[in-house]
Amino acid sequence: MAQNQQPIFQTKPQEHLVQIPLNIERDSTTLINQTGNSNRKQNHWPTIILSIIFVIVGQTIAKLLENFYYDKINRSEYNENRQNDGIWTQALLQTVGFPLLLLPFIILTKKHNHHEPPVTYHYKSLAIIYICIGIIMSVQGRLAAMGKLDIPFGVFTLIYTTQLFFTPLFARFINKIKFNRWVVISLIFAIITGALTLSSSFGGEPDEAEQNYPSGSWAALFAGVCFALLLCNIQNVLDNYIFKRTESTVRKPSFASVFEVLIFSSLVATIISVVGLLIAGEQDDLKREMNEFSKGKGSYVMAMVGQAVSWQVYWVGIVGLIFSVSSVLSNVISVITWPIVSVLVVIFFNYMDDEFDVFKGIALITAVLSAAAYFFRLHKENRDSFVMPN
Template sequence: MAQHQPIFQTKLEEDFVQIPMNIERDSTTLVSSDRKPNHWPTIVLSTIFVIIGQSIAKLLENFYYDKINRSEYNAQRQNDGVWTQALLQTVGFPLLLLPFIILLTTKKHNNNPPITSDQLHYKSLAVIYICIGILMSVQGRLSAMGKLETPFLLFTLVYLTQLFFTPIFARLINKIKFNRWVVISLVFAIVSGALTFTSTFGGEPDNAEQRFARGIWAALFAAVCFSLLLCNIQNVFDSYIFKRTESKPSFASVFEVIIFSSLAATLISTVGLLIAGEQHDLKREMNGFPKGKGAYVMVMVGQAVSWQLYWVGIVGLVFSVSSVLSNVISVVSWPIVSVLVVVFFNFRSFSGEGHDEFDTFKGVALIPAALSVAAYFFRLHKENLDSAY
């Protein structure tokens, strides 16, 4: 034992200074050591935001397509509104400015150390936010296009591939290794999402409008874009935001990522909308909306607000845990949306072929969804217990 004594003769102050402030993400966990271990309130609240935001946005989207009578559209008007749908997903970001300012003010009152320009990496973050904005805009347009050109059953199964792409990108970009509980959660999420294939969609094309090849490719690339989007957001947190201060990161960073990325996405979608001439379609739809112009405006505004609630939840889960959990929660909320569409639209099929019923698949889909969340949350609980010792 004597031969080890020199190790303990080092001054305490010197050892303390040499401790690294930015600890790498552990290879066996999905929770960064820069984050607080007891983050359940943030996780639960973000999960609720994802479910509520996506549910309301999808219900209003179905209502919109149903009332503008998509069944009477011809091939030339097949993709009316695809840029508009992409714009609605990001244009509501000014609503987040007030909570962002409040959280920033609260953070300053906590006497955090000042942040220098070198720590912020302004130029790098600006480029990254623009790239994330491009992904948001392209993903929104491609997903809208895929739903309008393929049967919703086929779109659902192809778009579900995001649960295959996200773990791959998370491993390559975020250097994450997975444990059995996360793999189990992903498997249940895939099963849950696949069982929603019997759902209907208000803008589903008829036989003459279906373009399988282009619609499938649009859905596939939309899934890739969404996966890349989540993993790049996590990279922003881990490589930039979490390292620019010695104190624990604030939830204000969630609003920061959404606001600046949505600003870029909104500009891109607006330009695309103007080039495509969709502003004329919006005017025509408003004038001919069966429920009146006021109802049309409310539907569009409601979608914009709901999507912002959804993004706060999605990015909040990336902030609290990882891109993988964020994607899992997004997909396992599909069965809930599927059931709500049946209930709110009185069991009527948008395609005109019979009725959209609460069938066995919709009911069973809720079971693997719950098991997926339970498996992931159990792993997080174990990680919290391990970090306490």
């Protein structure tokens, strides 16, 4: 009897040891591939760096062009009936440029499309999920655009920063992410960074007669909630659907999955925004704005096209960070970019009472500290991952 039981006690611990690293990788979102494929580690840091560059460049240019747009459409001449003109247009600009992603998506898909295991169960589920993500994207864009036009930009920024509270909360329950002290420290510095950008100016900021605190405050709050929910749901799609395609192969997950998520979700969001734009009659506003744009029709078209392109660069970076690490890091990098935008607005636009003050300076410092804390956590996990298998 003792000899017959011997193999049982030998095999049980081995199965247990195989499963523990996989659970740690998926729950803590370490540098190790969440599907258990160690090949993903090789391209991890380059992908992170490239994605961060996309977020900074995309968001900065998009925000500067948005300020340029509002500054040159003579918004001061608007009456209260035109208070929320263009909110569907701004939501549309965030997603309408998705056809630009088709070429890199096709190239990367063809490059990694060999030895794909047959998968039949996930297409219907993915279609439903992409529709849901697209709805959240369009709602978030509209709410953010409305909030900025109803309340002072400093108040909007403070409320919108609450996304840094909601993202870790959703990530804990949706993505099963566990947090250590370095992530908490990074989030604290990111929250301080977002809050300190309250002194920033915005070209479409309403005057006292136009301010609508109830609607603007709720719009800013729910825009932050939607953005946090959007990031966590994108990570859920990557973890539980797209990455599973490569679990039975030796291939690492391709960056093409980033473009896949964006293309199909943005298609849905674009359709919703176009329908909303037509129902609101904003197509007539676009014609009037183009004709009355103080810098001419050509500058108006370039500002709008530039925003559409820049937002796509931004989204590739955001989803790229989710692909590489987690929704939490993606949100942190997005928020700590705000001080860069606020400083550049001071440089390129001459808004009244807007200058490089102590708040903007401290915000830049806390942004660096937030990024440093998260990167130290990633470096530590990367180092520990080489020791873990032993």
